[in-house]
Amino acid sequence: MAATAILLALAAVPPLCAALAQPYYLTLFARVMILGLAAMGLNLVLGFGGLVSFGHAMYIGVGAYAVGILDAHGVTGGLFHLAAALAAGAALACFVGTVCLLTRGIAFIMITLAFAQMVFFLAVGLKEYGGDDGLSISARSAFGPLHLDDPTILYYAIFAVLLLTLLAGHRLVHSRFGMVLRGAKLNERRMAALGFPVRRYQLTAYVISALVCVLSGFLLANLTRFVSPAYMQWQVSGELIVMAVLGGTATVLGPLVGAAILLLIEEALAAFAMGLPVGVEEFVRDHRLGALGLLIVLAAVGMRRGVYGALAPSAH
């Protein structure tokens, strides 16, 4: 129920924005969906696989840089962009995943961070593609008659990717593959004793989850028409974790809810106006991150299954 309501609300954003003549909110919600998509991707390994990756922002970067670099060389074909992004993401994820999955627990957290930092510094060192300053994109990915330059079309394209990912994610966690992945989270030893080559499944899950983040990066580059190493800072990886945990890691949709909460509350606090005395409102607006922090701590201490997890019935 809650899921349907959320998706209907997202679908209704463009006509509402048009009716209110507020195209800005289209961009805001597009951003929510893109980061939600990345958090959902991360959650495949984080929530369902029990593997805490602290480096998924690098795949957002891969997706975004694929668009940026190809664009810098005059390639505007969307299918080229997409193919290059996914191929590069898959290759990187296979390598990084293979090394990282030699470890477990905190070591896994830190080694994924290490790789993300290396890729981040690599991007900073890419002088011909802007280095630290980033790279602006001259034209959005071209998909024949699908003009992503139209904000509404771009919005619904993102929405469609989100819907497909949600559906695929939902099918996946209940499929044979999902059973193995979740089983390995609960008791890896037992899974091996049953005859599952656990690491192979975890690696596959890691690659799939990375590819969802690559998609998200591809969309982010098209939304902002700009790529920068800032997309893959460790803070972004941390925020993805926070979104997933805040929304609820036991559900496919939870991370999207977490992303929405984080971004929308910050936006709401930035425009905070409730008729309080002038100084107070100004104070809240200026120090909104502190207020956000307070809400996060309360959510962490008070809710065990995230916001969406507390609202919605369990996934299984």
Add this chain to the structure above:
Amino acid sequence: MSVIVLLTQLLNGVQLGVLLFLLSAGLTLVFGIMNFINLSHGSLYMLGAYFGAAAYTATGSFLLAVVAATGGSLLLGLIVERVALARLYAREHLDQVLATFGLILIFNEVARVTWGPSSVYIDVPGTLVGAVDLLGLSYPRYRLFIIGVGVAVAVALYLLIHRTRLGMLIRAGASVPTMVGALGVNLARLNALVFALGAALAGLAGLLAAPLMSVQPGMGEPILIVALVVIVTGGIGSIRGAFYGALIVGIVDTVGRAFLPELLRLMLSPSLARAAGPALASMLIYLVMAGVLALRPQGLFPVKHG
């Protein structure tokens, strides 16, 4: 590149390492004993620096600043531990990450509200101003002082851990967390004590760094990441691991920054070396950590179990 320059750079590395050790010691104990991921440890470092800077500016006494920095973060650590974090010990790591991430945001804003958005600077205390001559190269006296303090703290911690009952409990807790409770020890009190000790050391590190680097909101996060690198490289839960890990990370980072670009210039074209050098130097500690973890997931100096 002369031997003296190399030695001086090593000294720089040791100085950074010692600072990292002060920060990592508490982090690794809290992690090892309570199995708790405390991302807000960096905030205690930041607030320690602020407390110390405020005291130093007000009184002009560096000793009082040390008291304020360690005492202030100790108290703050205790309060945070009792009010919020102790409720999360039994929870999943991810809940701990979420809560302490929230704490980071709060502490940064508190610092911004209290001390303003721009950086605060304090001077090197009078007696430590200037440089000493080290075989022809001058080395800042204050940096030598930091090394001294760090080594003294390391020795004190060694004695505490190996010669006292508290130390025995800490060691037991780090290797077999469930056993300490069975010994009839008040676990809540031990946890609070360890947490406060770690907080005080973080605060001290913050103060020591303050005259070198600016005190500013958010200063705790970049160094927290490096401290996490230190503790997983060294082996979680082990003070010895934190010490050697910190020295390794400090020296690798400093020496890499100093010599890697030059080394690359011998092998690559100048423009390529100029582009790759800084990038590679920044990656170096992460490369080392990834290598260590891939080969020894438990770190270089793990706590001995059983």
Add this chain to the structure above:
Amino acid sequence: MLRLEDLVKHYGGLAATDHLCLEIAAGELHAIIGPNGAGKSTLIGQLSGEIRPDQGRIVFDGRDITREPVHRRALAGLGRSYQISSVFTEFSALENVILAVQARSGHSFRFWRRANTETQLVQPAQAALAAVGLSDLAQRSVASLAHGERRQLEIAMTLASKPKLLLLDEPMAGMSQAESAELTQRLATLKGSLTIVLVEHDMDTVFALADRVTVLVAGRTIATGTGAEIRADPGVRQAYLGEQEESW
């Protein structure tokens, strides 16, 4: 069926497995007993593949599996249960068994279809649940099952993975008298249809079920034989009396 040749495993200076040789025939129920610290857990670990021996060979079903990882041994037909019940608490009882069936029915790189609607998984799983008398609890979450029920589920999972050889690691641990009597009954009906290696503390069970018994002390076999032979063996008596004194 299973042959251990000169198996050695050292921990530091301590030999947990000390030049151990053992031969288990197809279809027999072979019990392994021994005092605490005799090296039973280390042996089980080496059989299942979680522990690598320092030296020696393990031959299963005519094939050297000494260097094979856990999951390959499982697929080769070496099933095991655990000392501490290790079922998947977040899943239903049926899903637990489905996982076991799944392991034996090809790869699991299938991403779309719900696993618990595939008849080729569900039917064998239900059959295995029925075999241990848990049919009624199939849809219950495992978290809500009693301890004894979990142990039975564990056996159902092991059965569902259709092993040629079943490695049972103290299956009676923590069971009530009635529960363990029932389990003994079930094991008796399995006898003959597959090879079983039973590591157990409960002597009554061992002597009631086992075709042959091996006694392990300090990493070595000190005796192998039928229940009656073992009972009569003076070495065994001494070892066990000694253990009781020590553990007291």
Add this chain to the structure above:
Amino acid sequence: MIRRLCVLTAVMLSLPALVRAETPLKIGFVAEFSGPQGALGQDQFDGFMLLVERNGGKLGGIPVQILKEDSQLKPDVANQVVQKLIERERVPIIVGLTFSNIMMAVHKPITEKEVFLIGTNAGPSPIAGAQCSPYQFIVSWQNDTQAEVVGQYAQEKGYKKVVALAPNYQAGKDFVAGFRRLFKGEVTDEIYTPLNQLDFSAELTQLAARKPDAVFIFYPGALGINFVRQFQQAGLLGKLPLLSTSTADGLNLPAQKEAALGMISGTFWGPDFANPVSRQFVEDFEKKFKRIPSQYAAQSFDGALLLDSAIAKVRGNVADKPAFMAALKAANFKSVRGSFRFNNNHFPIQDMHVFEVAKDAKGRISLKTVATPLKDHQDPYHTLCSLK
């Protein structure tokens, strides 16, 4: 009632400009306001608002509403706030921008929507050259020119060997390249440090070992304070001449204190300028904020002066874009640097000066003009810009 309405309609139809004047003109102001670099943006904002407030909340005789937005030194955040300003608030003008990388992130989204971009700090090379837009008006400088003047100065001083240090990002590389352009001696080493690195122990040790004739640095904001203080702590102050841009500026000097004395800094303006606009500006600023204005405040004050002149010229009708663009291009105002004119790429053509850190008449540490190595200087990229 009806008659009054008719009259009102008539007035509205006949005097569109006048009616528009009743609702304030919205202007977006985007800069860094948070984090350690927040002081830069705040000074930009204070300098800009100084004129707005002096004019009673008006620019060009029209009431203005300034919407202040923080870009948090994050390109994606900057992108979002710019989108918000353009799409939600529908501002026709965006002022400010602090860092080059943020400028690069928002330059295209702003100018493509035909919104006027009044840059009051960052001047990265791409937008001075091939990527220039008629909607951009950069009142500060092109990055390279700030360093070129120091390079020229070093040349005139006869230094032979110089080591250059800067943060490892595009602006850092631009500044070092700018320094090298007019300096004919040898830059023996270029050291680039990570943008977030605050401890320079390794680099200072290298400096001490190399013993160059002089050191050139570009370390804006908190980076510069830390570098200069550590330079002094390492005992290098006075031994090695320290040349800089954007490092010993009005914002950093109060924290660098004596550690900066004798440092050389190159830019377009200093608080000791004698022209009446500058003197009035410095006096008003010091009175209001109790500190010496930095060049960032001065640049933004000039940005406000530019808008003031152009808005007045089109009588508030900024919707007439060609007219407003022409009015901005004309730059008909008296600047803190004296006269002011734009090059074809909408960057200033201006004299560049060199300053020394010294105590002013009131004993405060400030900047003293020592030389003007470059007259009517144009940036090297303007020929790449297709604008006329």
